[in-house]
Amino acid sequence: MSPTTIAYFYLGMAIICEVIGTTFLVKSQQFTRLVPTLIMGVLYVFSFYLLTHTLKTLPLGVAYALWxxxxxxxTSIVSIVIFKQNLDTPALIGIAMIVSGVVVMNIFSNSV
Incomplete structure (x- = not known):
């Protein structure tokens, strides 16, 4: 496997850990529940650990933009599906703009 493929794998795993960790952040109820708080902390640490492996190959700006x-x-999908929170039109437009920026960077940038 190429180093770039491995870097993207680490980045994907870092993103997944961060999203699950953020879900447990909500479940921790402002750090008043021990188990969700500990799970959140472990997932955040593991997410950053995986991100450091990504940075061996990918430029910081690219990796962080994707992350x-x-x-x-x-996280927006989790908030809709699990927590039944709604996003209004401006929020969806903003998220679409972020996704568009990441896509443009990955397709047209020579940094990747």
Missing amino acids: GGLGIVL
Whole structure:
């Protein structure tokens, strides 16, 4: 497997850990529930650990844009599906703009 493929795998796993960790952040109820707080902390640490492996191959700006952008989209989906929270039109437009920026960067940038 190429180093770039491995880097994207690490990045994907980092994003998943961050999104699940953020879900447990809500479940921690402002750090008043021990188990969700501990799970959240472990997932955040593991997410950053995986991100450091990504940065061995991918530029910081590219990795962080993907991590942040995909994290926002997935966290928004979790908030709708699990927590039954609604996003209004401006929120959806903003998320679409973030996704568009990540797509443009990945398709047209020579940094990747």
